[in-house]
Amino acid sequence: MITISRVFDLLTYNKQQHNSVDALAGKVNGEWVKYSSNDFITTVNEVSRGLLQLGIKKDDKVAVMSPNRPEWNFCDFGIMQIGATQVPMYPTLAANDIKFILNDAGVKIIFVADQLLYDKVNKIREESNLELSIYTFEKIATLPHWTIVQELGKQNHHIDLEPYKSLIGPDDLLTLIYTSGTTGTPKGVMLTHHNLISNVMYSSKLYPSDVKRALSFLPLSHIFERMVCYMYIYLGISIYYAESLETIVPNLAEVKPHCFTTVPRLLEKIYDRIVSKGHELTGIKKSLFFWALALAHQYEMEGANGYLYEMKLKIARKLIFSKWRDALGGEISVIVSGGAALQERLARVFWGADIKILEGYGLTETSPVIAVNGPFKGQCKFGTVGHVLENLEVKIAEDGEILCKGPSVMKGYYNNPEATAEVMIDGWFHTGDIGVLKDGFLAITDRKKEVFKTAGGKYVAPQVLENKFKESIYIEQIMVVGENRRFPSALIVPNFDHLKDWAVKNDIEFTTPAQMIKSEKICDKIWQEVNRLNENFGNWEKVKKIALLADEFTIDGGELTPKLSMKRKVILMKHLDLIEKLYKESDSLEKHV
Structure with missing residues (x-):
């Protein structure tokens, strides 16, 4: 059996x-185009x-900038197995x-x-005079298509790739992933083949053996989905790429995935949609729906x-929840949630x-x-x-910060030794997250940088508050503020x-929403929820x-990162006048503006 020490070994x-x-x-054009293991390698x-x-x-940098599609993987593996990054x-x-x-x-x-x-x-x-070649995945008559590279490879099929592969070691750089830049200049996270392989091997131990087909829609540009797709390849799970976030529902029906x-944020939207449908029911059907929902909450x-x-x-489950499963394709076995805190009630x-939801936690670095709930007895809390x-060590610092050590921790930040030294101290990676260990389970309470102190000297963890408030069906998004303020x-x-209902x-x-937020009755309703x-x-x-x-916080609007986390500083600056108004009127009897 082949030894897997580099990511491209997964293909063999x-x-x-x-x-x-x-x-x-x-x-493609309304039809699913499938690639076999052999097609993939070829x-x-x-x-x-x-x-x-x-x-x-070797060590040259090649970029991929695209939503998920098989070509993303073809280029990813094509780049890595000649030692490029x-x-x-x-x-x-x-x-x-x-x-x-x-x-x-x-x-x-x-x-x-x-x-x-x-x-x-x-x-x-053109503006920066970069020596850069650009190829497109979509076929556009006037532009260089990625198949030019592929055809060049076909014409030179005599090239033996094994000597190139043999020069690549587990500790060689696989990928350079730049952070989303929520707190300033993006930092390039250097991850090696060994970093990813170690994470694939130990994460895969927690995956059910009956999972054979996955739908993928989170961006491969983020390490979460990318590592998971490497894991799917290792486990022999077929990967079907959703056309877009807007087509997830029909794609679920077509693919009938066992996992995704x-x-x-997306789970919250699914839940809210389901509850909305429940409110549309009448008579005994409506009573049964909310009886079942109350039961599930317990x-x-x-x-x-x-x-x-x-x-x-x-x-x-037979009368009500079977329909939930049908809406997810009918064969769902497990859903893994990451990227942000999941409400416990969800x-x-x-x-x-x-429908098993397995919440996990980790960082690009x-x-x-770092940790994840499993589907089996004693593995989820x-x-x-x-x-x-199992292959990582975690300890909680005196100030509550989660520190991590192990084979999946990054090599460092590219061209940035100062930033590396800030987070890598005595061999421990400082995550910037606050947490506790409870009976062997890790719980995250907040981001260290997001915890703020009020003018009275009290610490407030906004994420805990925000997750609680989002339990209200009337609250779509929320950001708690108050650093150096009275409350x-x-x-x-x-x-x-x-x-509206x-x-x-x-x-x-x-x-309209713009008119409704000025309505005293609407404001009073939201305040009652808060x-x-x-x-x-x-x-x-x-x-x-x-x-x-x-208006919702969005990626296009600059308020959300690509993984749908809030860019707090951006939101704060956009609404600074409104926040100032809140605190100027803090002595009034009104609770909203």
């Missing part, structure tokens, strides 16, 4: 052990030979970040998705609620519905998984991110769909003022 292993007919699949080898003919050498770039990157990355990494070739991205990168190439990875692991509860749950509800992987306040984007039932005319959910917090951390926003 996949062919030997699984020989899949649909190792990869993407949708195309990757052609890309490698083509790159060699174009002069790409792949630089993934989000399609949503701003021009200044693109320019910085291309210059800092010294990228020689970039593969982009389409005309829009080509034009964006080409403008920067997601971020909490779910405890491994039959802890007793025989009677389990019998009721069995009925609820995990509990989905498990109650017989740790390849990424609500309110935590699971057990630390915490919050910027809230209401869930206007639910508010509420308004109709209460004889309130619903017009007041209700404030109840279990200490007086110093309770949100005492709110401001409503009409």
Whole structure:
């Protein structure tokens, strides 16, 4: 059996052990195009030979800037198996970040998705006089297509790739991943073959053996989805790429996946949609729906609620929750959630519905998984991110920060020894997250940099508050503020769909979101929700003022990172006047502006 020490060894292993007919699949002109294990290897080898003919050498940097598609993988593996370094770039990157990355990494070739991205990168190439070749994945008559590289490889099929592979060691650089730049200049995280392989091997131990087909829609530019796809290749799980975030529902129905990875934001939207459908029901159907929902909210692991509860749950699963599963394709076995904190009530509800949600935790710098809940007995605990992987060490510093050591921790930040020294201290990587270890399970309480102190000297963890407030069906997004202020306040984007239903039932005319946030009755409704959910917090951390926003935080708007985390500084600066108004009026009796 082949020894897997470098990421490209996974392809040979996949062919030997699984020989899949649909190792990869993407949708083209309405039809799923499937690639077998053999197709995968053949195309990757052609890309490698083509790159060699174009002069790409070991340690050269080649970028990929595209949504998920099989070509992303072909280029990724084609780059890595000749010793070059792949630089993934989000399609949503701003021009200044693109320019910085291309210059800092010294990228020689970039593969982009389409005309829009080509034009964006080409403008920067011309303005900065970069020696950079650009190829597109979409076929555009006037532009160089990626198959030019592939054809070049076919014409030089005599090139033996083994000597190139033999020069690549486990500790050689695999990829250079730039952070999203939420706190300033992007930093290039250097990850080796060994970093990723160690994470693949130990994460895969927690995956159910009946999983054979996955739907992928989180960006491969992020290490979370990329590592998971490497794991799928190792386990012989077929990867089907969703056409876009907008087509996930029909793609689920077509692919009928056994698994997918997601971020909490999307799970929240799925849950809200399901509850909205429940409100549309009438009579006995509506009563049964909300009976089942209440039952799922009480779910405890491994039959802890007793025989009677389990019998009721069995009925609820058959009558109600089977439809939830059908909406996810009907064959879902497990969903892995990462990238941000998952509300405990959501995990509990989905498990109650017989849909296993496994929350995990990690960072780009740790390849990424540090801890993850498992699907088997004793492996999952609500309110935590699971057990630390067996090959990693974790300890909690005196100030509560999570420190990590192990084979999946990065080599460092590219061209930035100062930033590396800030986070790598005495062999321990400082995550910047605050957490606790409970009975072997790791729980995250907040980001160290996001915890703030009020004017009264009290510490507030905004993420804990935000997750609690998002339990309200009337709150879509929320950011808690209050650093050096007398008390915490919050910027809230209401869930206007639910508010519209509420308004109709209460004889309130619903017009536009911009008008609705000015309505005193709407503001009072949101404040009632905040007041209700404030109840279990200490007086110093309770949100005492709110401001409503009409527009959602988005990636395009610059308020969210590509993995849908809030860019707090950006949001703070955009709404600084509104926040100032909140605190100027803090002595009034009003609780919102």
